Amino acid sequence: MIEQRTIHGGASDQEANHPAKSLILLLLLAFSGAIVLGAISVFIGLLAMGISAGNLGDALSVSTGNVGFLKIVQAGSSIGMFVLPALLLGIAEKRRHTYLDFKTSVNPSLWFMVVAIMFFAAPIFEQAIKLNEQMRLPGALSEIENWMKAKEAEQERLTNLLLSDTTYSGLLTSLIVVAVIAAVGEEFLFRGCVQGILTRWFKSPHTAIWITAIIFSAIHLQFYGFLPRMLLGALFGYLLFWGKSIWLPVLAHFINNATATIAAFYLKRQGKSLDELDFSQQVPNYLYFMSFVLTVVLLYQYHKIATQQTTRSYGKTLD
Template sequence: MKPFFSSFTPGYKIAWLFLFLLIGVITAGILTNLILMIPGVDGGDGVTAIYVGSVMQSVLGTALPAYFIAVLTHTAPVRYLKMTANGRMGEKMIFAVLAFIFSYCLASFLSQWNKGMELPASMHEVEQVLRSMEDAALETTGLLLSGKTIGSLILNLIIVAGFAAVSEEMFFRGALQQFIQEKFPNGHVAVWITALVFSLVHFQFYGFLPRLLLGALLGYLFLYTRNLWVPILFHFINNAFIVVLHYFWGDSKWIQQLDEMPVDRWFAFVAVGSALCTVLLFRGYRKKWLGA
């Protein structure tokens, strides 16, 4: 049977994708509140609410909207989302791991630089609002990562790393990036527009630059490998690395020093080296496997 939205233009598909996102987010919020009303579910520490809300948002807010729009626009939605094996999966997974390793210093540099940005004095009130939003996000993250039991580690790896990686890549790379590329055939344009949207929707100004870089790396991994599991692996490693780091060494002094590392010329020099290695890695992959 012909999909209902198969004749829609890319612009309409994007509009419907975000409409489904809005419906999914609202539904997730309602279901989260209903679940937390069940006696004995909410432990009172706020962590359970965050876990339940995260799962609902991942499934209903991002994963299902992407899958649903793919069902309505293509006869083989899973294949369209590029979630099936398409050859050389071993090399593609190694590519994702190397991309994370090579780009890590650059991402760290951008993170520290972005955190230290100050707006003009005339925008002091705006900066206060942005800082409060950032503090709230960090408090939520810190609450999730504060658990020191093996159960909390497994839950964080599944929900914070796994669910987020799969659902966000389905939405942003599997659906949005491909719709944008249908509108603008240039793959680079699709990657960067999607990365920009990916960073903006997280509503964290002081994490905008590293998340923009993350979105671009994920986008190019998808563009070059044509397989969604490659950026999913990168995304999972990126999130899982933070989870594991805080679980085993969260109270260590060197972690605090890492978070407060000054943005000096030596850090910038290492970041430039990281950027060059990352670019060469992607160019090498493209030349070897895509012949471009």
């Protein structure tokens, strides 16, 4: 990431700019945004779907909830928790740091390389999912494991409900909520803000990328998908670190979510469950090796092109 503009002053300036304060401010903004926008989206959802306030509990239930209502609430909550806090932090600290630099130029070939990377890396993430699903905790931690399984099942029911509409209008709204808003919001917050703050804190972009990826995965509370989501987060982090534009990881995130949403949509239309969204048994083992090699080659080329672009734009690499 292009390093944030920093006021170089005395000790008092250094203390005022401590990354911990930026992180606390971001957390407060995210917490406040989630509450305020969540409440507003519930009100809008009740009006739009014609649901009485007395039936709010049923409408929010992951087993009997109203799909349209839940999508409205999900969209509002995501904007409040991810999009607005990132934008507001950028405004609040614009004189000291730049978290979301929308003016960074991007070599056109990088857009195509992001698409190719996400395509060829898919089998790697599929294997990571399989590996993570084999995770078992010691017997002494059985209560924790049961809680993790319960949270996983709850998230799975919510996903099934959100993607249960098999109309094309339902697909469009699902893409807006699950792919567009999630990709923009989570990348703005995690890669744009959290990764930027931690880079200042640890003075190491690589440390910041991996810690952000861990936080990004953990916050989803889907522990049996922790490994692949962490790897995805790290990939998104490096796409930003090398490419310098927040829109590059946003595109990658969108492709990941949109692909899963569309695949789930067509499975649902065929009367199949999301559990059948598994291609691992149809992929020969040698293709996993090819997937790994091609992904590494593409990432190397991405880094090379992005570095050349940075050198031309700024006279030096900013890695």
